[in-house]
Amino acid sequence: MKSTLILCVLLMTIASVLSSTYFFGKETKDTKIIHRDKLRYEAIPLKKRIKTYTYNGTAPIKAISCYDFQNSEASVNITSGGIGYNYVELRLKSQRSYRLDFAIEIYA
Numbered sequence: 001m002k003s004t005l006i007l008c009v010l011l012m013t014i015a016s017v018l019s020s021t022y023f024f025g026k027e028t029k030d031t032k033i034i035h036r037d038k039l040r041y042e043a044i045p046l047k048k049r050i051k052t053y054t055y056n057g058t059a060p061i062k063a064i065s066c067y068d069f070q071n072s073e074a075s076v077n078i079t080s081g082g083i084g085y086n087y088v089e090l091r092l093k094s095q096r097s098y099r100l101d102f103a104i105e106i107y108a
Helices: 002-018
Strands: 019-025 031-039 048-057 063-068 075-081 085-093 100-107
Touching: 002 019, 019 075, 031 085, 063 085, 085 100
Parallel strands: none
Antiparallel strands: 019 063, 031 100, 048 085, 063 100, 075 085
16 A cells, blocks of 8 residues: 555656646636737756746636746746636746746636
8 A cells, every 4th residue: 555655656746747737726618718928038058047927817717827848847836816816926937057938828
């Protein structure tokens, strides 16, 4: 039983590291895209790019999708708002010496 649990945790960790899409919330059949944007900031040698992305709308957000075109070790975090709110602030951080290249979709 313990070995199965350890194996599951290990596989989930590997899958999350290899993932290039960050998805927050839950997409259902009645959700629709209310905002779509592409972000691209060029790389700086030996530096990480950190940018803040803000969206303000009128409808409550049900899901947020962030796709990393670099398939790198970049990260995306919600710093304010998000699911259930009508606004969101995202913090995007690139892998060192990589550019930030994301597609962001917001669903309501």
